[in-house]
Amino acid sequence: MVEFSKNNGVGFLTLNRPPANSYNRDFIEAFGRGIDQAANDPEVRVVVVRSALERFFSGGADVKAFAENPPDVNMAMVRRAHEVFNSLAQIPKIFIAEIAGHALGGGLEIALACDLRFAAQGEYRLGLPEVTLGLLPGTGGTQRLPRLIGWGKALELMISGQTLTPEEAHRLGFVERLYPDRDTLAQETLRFAEALARGAGLAIAHIKRAVYEGLDRPLEDALRLERELVEALFYSEDGREGVQAFLEKRPPNFKGR
Template sequence: KSESIRAVVVTGNKKIFSAGADIGLISSSEWNYLKELVEVGQRAFHKMESMPKIFIVVIEGHCMGGAMEFALACERRFMAIGEAKIGLPEVKLGLMPAWGTTYRLPGLIGKSKAMDLMVKGALLNAEEAKAIGLVDEIYPQEEVMAKAMEYARSIAIGATFAIGRIKSCINQSFDLTFKESMELECNSQGEVFKTQDCREGTQAFLEKRSPKFVGK
């Protein structure tokens, strides 16, 4: 909620970003525990999407299962070219992705590709993931973090109040009719129009200078 945080970059271990949930614990647990785990993850990722901040994830190591589901809840995915693999192998354990992926992934890469990825449980390298739109940017290991930070800085110096409203409108649009989406867009533009950033941006344009946005 802090206004001083204007973009969020999430990183992991260079060998294993995250392997997801503890399979041993799941195997020895009752459904009530697993149900709580599923619901907590769903709420956490939904909260990320509901926040006005842009989340950027940097994947330098293996990113599987719940870790990939986390990455899908971010707005931008950067991945290192190399040995790292990304995927949803839950089906190979007799399970399925359940932290919102059956909702998010088809919207990202299309129904057919999403179905194929989940029912096969395939693991993809960076080039393969980029080819189907699973990740947005791929770079050599030594460059990927710097490129992600460069992108984050470009967001952070921007009109982050307007950026937050753009994120909100896009995320809500999947559950709205066209008419409702247009109404939300209009109301959001009204909020953005009243901001200090709007005054600064339009004035800077007229004065032929770079704007200095403050996020409000």
């Protein structure tokens, strides 16, 4: 259901549960194992989350399973999904969602849990339509979407169940990059990921931590965290190498320490 692979410093988590990558507890557990593999592999510095299916990134939670299960079983899956999705923010590697098909409900929530979202133009939709089932986006959507695009527009989308085209999602800002087709998306996402993997991994990890932790703190506390993290970089081998390489007008050789 979720395959981990790697190449040239980039890890790939490929979702593959036909017909729509709809997820149940087993899928969530498989996704969690894939995340752990990527997180614990020292050769992997950037991770791309993508789909093996042509029409779907992920259609979200398996509604048929929701209907068949009692509420306590459904809630056990929701709690586990929270643990798995939340782990992405704690891992000092960049996760990129590569979207070229429908990303709906929990499927979009997977993408929202990633650090960045790159998409291809196409005839598919993105959104959080759980309200049409009498539910709410329960695996992070009510919290992550407002943090990306502001609470007013996010609230409007969630209470209406409206879905968006990739172009609309890009204009609103929860898709960071939009490419003309699936092939270009894959090529450019790989190009971006490989460049990050060759870059200042320690600085990237510190930037990610500063952003995620800082957003939940008062400004002065967040600025204190920023000072602590940049001080650590001044003392790091990468920090010294980056400054020296600039002075010597040569490419830096970052080692992640």
